[in-house]
Every structure is written in C-alpha cells, then in structure tokens.
Amino acid sequence: MRLVPEIGIDLGTANILVYRRGKGIVLNEPTVVAINSTNGKVLAVGNEARDMLGRTPGNITAIRPLKDGVIADYSTTLKMLEYIITKTCGGRFPIKLRPTTLVCVPSGVTNVERRAVIQAAREAGAGHAMTIEEPMAAAIGAGLPISSPGGNMVVDIGGGTSDIAVISLGGIVLSQSLRLGGNKLDEAIIRHIRNAYNLMIGDPTAEEIKIKIGSAYPLAQELRMEIRGRDLVAGLPKSVEVTSEEIREALSEPIRQIAEKLCQVLEETPPELGSDVIERGITLTGGGALLRGLDRLLNSVTDIPVRVADNALNCVAIGTGRALEELDAIRQSGAVSTI
Template identity: 50%
Template sequence: MRKTANVSHPACAHRPAARRQVCLATRGVVLARDLAIDLGTANTLVYERGRGIVFNEPSVIALNERSGDVLSVGRDAWQMIGRTPSYIIAARPLRNGAITDFDITQRMIRLILQGVGVGRFGRTRVAVCVPSLITPVERRAVIEAARRAGASDVRLIEQPIAAAIGTGLPIHEPTGSLVIDIGGGTAEIAMVSLGGLVSLRAVRVGSFDFDSALMNYARRAHGIAIGERTAEELKISIGSAWPIDDKFDAEVKGRDLTTGLPRTFVITPTEVRSALVDTVDLMVEAVLECLSEAPPELAQDLIHTGALMVGGGSLLRGLDQRIASEARVPVLRSESPLETVVLGAGRALENFESLHASHTIPGR
C-alpha cells in the first residue's frame, strides 16, 4: 500500500513515535488508497492496489420509494428484481453504458466505496473505467458521482484501453491489437497501437439486449411474458450465436398474456439463436467497420495475432466463431472476460500520475 510522505507537525517532533502517529492522524495525515472501478451496466468491480479485486457484484440497488432508504446493493438487490412490492424498486442506475439516474448512481457508488473501507476523510484516488462513447456531460457526471462518494482524485480510463492492458496485449508496440469488449449495455471494438486508439466502433447494445430480445420473442411467438432473470437464465443455458451441437430444449415458465395465468412452454436452441440474431448482427457489423477503418498494416497483423474478446457478453456461445467467420481473423476469448477491464485499470494505477491524457479525464 502506498504511503504519504513522512511529515509531522513541528509541535509533535519531541513526542514518542506512537504519540506522533496519533497526532498525525488527528491532523488529517492518513494513508492513501488507490482504487480502480469498473462501473458496468451489469456488474461493478472494484480493484484495490496491493489487494486485488475487493468487490464484484451486480450493478443493482434496491430502494424503498416511500422512505427513500437504500435496502441493499449488489447481489442481494439483484435477487429482488421482479419480486418486490410496488413501493420497493430494484433498479440498475446505468443503462446502455450511461448513467440514467445520477442520484441513485451516486448513492450506489458511495455504498460500494464504504463497503470496501473508504471513509469521508481518507485520501482515495480512483480510476473509473467508462465506455468510450459516453458524452462529456456523462463523463463529468461519473467524476462528480465518485467525488461525492468520497474519492479525492478521480480519473477516467476508457474500457478498451483498460481491457487491452488487462489482457497483456503489446499496446505500446507498433503492432495492431483488436479488443472486442461486449458488456451489459455496450459493445466496443477498438484497434490499439502505440498506446492509443487507432480506430474505434461502439454501439449501445450488449448482453442485456440479448435478454430483451428473448423476452420479446416469448411474447410474440408464444404469447407468454417472462422476466429479465428468466431471460438471462435462458440465454446462459441454451443461447448461442452460431450453430452448436446442442440437442437439449429448455422449459420456460411465464405468464400467459391471454389468461394472465402461469404457463410453461418449451423453446429450442434454434429459436433462441434466431431471437438473438439481430443484436448479434449489430455487434458483428461494428467489428467489421472498426477493421475497415484501421490502416492496412495494422489490420493484417490480426491474421497472426487475432482479436481478443472480453466482457460478459463474450460468453454467449458461438459468438467468437460468428465474428471469426465474418471478419476472417482468429478470435480468442480472454481467460477472465468479466474481470479483464478492472484488472487492466488496476495495472494502470501503478502509474496513476502519468496516465496518458488521451486515456483519462483528470479530476478538477
């Protein structure tokens, strides 16, 4: 853990070491902490320098609308989705990579930081991973939310850069590295070389759009309403983006739209794949556009090195094969697709003061 300079007040110089430490603490000289936050639409992860990942839970907060009290954050709040009375909401304050409710996001960040031991009077430097397509207004909102939550210095690092660092790609060499980051609300494809973004394509679609597509398909094709959690479980169990050897169907429970009564239906992997195809097409198109904008010298490097997929959406079976077939380059999935971005930001903490201006937005 990094320590502040060993400077004491003159009046404390004659005191024993133990008493001098107390004096330092009372005068506000405290140990500083460096944190990296991957504030994702689906999950929020926190990395502390020297300790590793200290928080990894869903980006959900449960609130009592009558009293305004926060009931829970993270996994406990996620389990409440679709199961609460009308005056209790279990909400995701981030949608499609953007903050949809500043106040709730700020409260969630504050509770998360408090949960990992950040107090109001500590010195905590924070690097926050953000989608590359967020607007300047959204960037300021993220910085302000982290500051109000207790951070003393806030910097933003774009997710494709953090993902490239986290996977150990040679981003500072004159070699093309393609990162395909598919999160809960956004898909970002970036060609990285010499420490910067050479070409970038980002679309506001992600793994949550897979869930929405399945919910819409169940209503349209089977006349049954299913919830967000049921759609996610269906996606994980038999979802795919490429024909796979899967002969098992899924039994799904929902509410009949005609009678309003509970009902069960069976859905096949082929049906699920057809329901997801439009969203997958948007992601593949973004990859092809990013490649078409990259210099030929860098694009041809991918024939040997391939592209690297990260993010929770990359876990959809067959998505790597679909992209490889369309882009005609090898596509590999990161060993830790869910943690890659925050691990990369954690490595960037080692050089917090010298983070490149093109990668970060310094705090005020």
C-alpha cells in the same frame, strides 16, 4: 505502505466490479439498487437488491441506475458509489486519505457523461477521480501488448454497450461504441418468448436462458430448456420448452449489428495496423464474449482469428487495477481523463 487506497471501478450497466490495488478484485455485484420510494432511503445494493427485482411491494423500487453504459439516474448512482467505496475501503476518510479512483467508461461517451461519472465518484467519497475507456482497460486486463508499435484489436461486449477498438503504442487509434450488449440480448429473448408462446418472462429468466442454451453459431449438439412465465392469454403461470435453435434465431439481429460494427472498424483501420490485427487476431472480452460460438461467428464474418480472453468477465476490472499500477505511463498516453 500506501496510506491512500487506490481502487479501479468497472461501472457496468449489469455488474459492478471493484479492483483494489494490492488486493485484486474485492467486489463483484449486480448494478442494482433497492430504494424506499417513500423516503428515498437505500435499502439494498448489489446481490441483495437484484433478488428484489420484480418481487418488491409498492413502496420499494429496485432499479438499475445505469443505462447503455452511462449514468441514467445520478442520485441513485451516487448512493451506490458511496456504498461501494465504503464497503471496499472501509468507511469515511479524511480528505487527504480519500481513495484514488479510476472508473471505466464506454469509448463513445460524451464529455458531459464523462464529467458526470467523475463528479459522482468525488461526491461519493473518492479523492482523485479519473476515467479510462473500457476497451483500453479490457486490452490491459487481457494481457495484450498495447505499448508495442503494433495493432491490437479488442471487442468488449458488456451489459449495456459493445466497444470495439484498435490500440497501438499505448493509445486508442480507432474506436466505436455500440449501445447494445447483454441487456439487448435479454430483451430479444423476452420478445421472442412473448411472440412465439404468448408467455411473459422477466429479465432474470431471459438471462438464464441466454447463459444455459444461448448461442451465436450452430452447436454440435443443440440444447433444450424448460422455462416458466405468465400466460398472456389466460393470465396464469405456464411452462414451455425452448430450444437453442430458436434462441439463436432470436439473438441473430443484435449479434448481426455487433458483427457489422466490427467490420466497419476493420474497414477504417490503417493498412499497417490492419495487417497486425490479421496476424494477432481479435480478442473478445466482457460477459457477452462468453456467448457460445460468438468467436466462431465473428471469425466466419471477418476471416480473422478470434479468441475469447482468459477471465473475459473480469478483464475490464483487472485492466483498471493494472492501469492504476502504471498510472503515470497510462496518463502520458492520454488514455486516462480527469476532466
């Protein structure tokens, strides 16, 4: 029996997931912290804090401490990590029994950003803290044969970043990170609704529209949805009906950027690995992979089979947990960093 807890943290811009070795995913909550701006005290984290977004009085601020996959507010991230480690591992530990922690970071992070994540984890109560790049964790979580001598391509579309990587022999051969993800898709919807209807909606409504009627490729049967917001002209609440066609048009620009970056990585992929990718296909992971028709759109652009991973939303967290179980082998491949 292991005395030292081992946890893998998918520290996402939109959601935070924690995988505890031997128990699976033990926490899945939004990356939101509610703080009393008067005394700096944390009032709520996760689901409870998300419910406060846009509904707080003047002395309470509900914020997302990560932006584009990296720490934007260090002190708030630290408090959030303290809450997470305490909730998943059960209180404070003696130094020798502090949990071993593996945290996911986007593939494009700088050493400074990587160091900030490790430092925050240690200050929050972790013992040995390490980082693993998200596309590697996503590939492990999706069950791809990453240790074999063949090219595996994974596209992980999270809340703040989209990571595209080609993996072979347990290491990342080529990777690109685009600071664009689900949050940018939400912003595109908010912008469209404001411009088309003079209606202001919040992030939760934009995300609901994206989930219910959003698509990247024409649907067999187009969808409609009634939304509510504030009329920018009259200043009063107002309802309008939107269609999946117009939301698809609103999402076309950020999706085009993801497709272009994917093509760029394919162009730079060594020929032998490129032929493996054509044979094995491209695997989509992350919440953004669940957008209707995204796999069909990327298939039409690249002419390569594209599939959405099973349990795409949790792939990174599951992969982080599996990486903990195979830590020595993963460390030898250079995928884990302890800067």
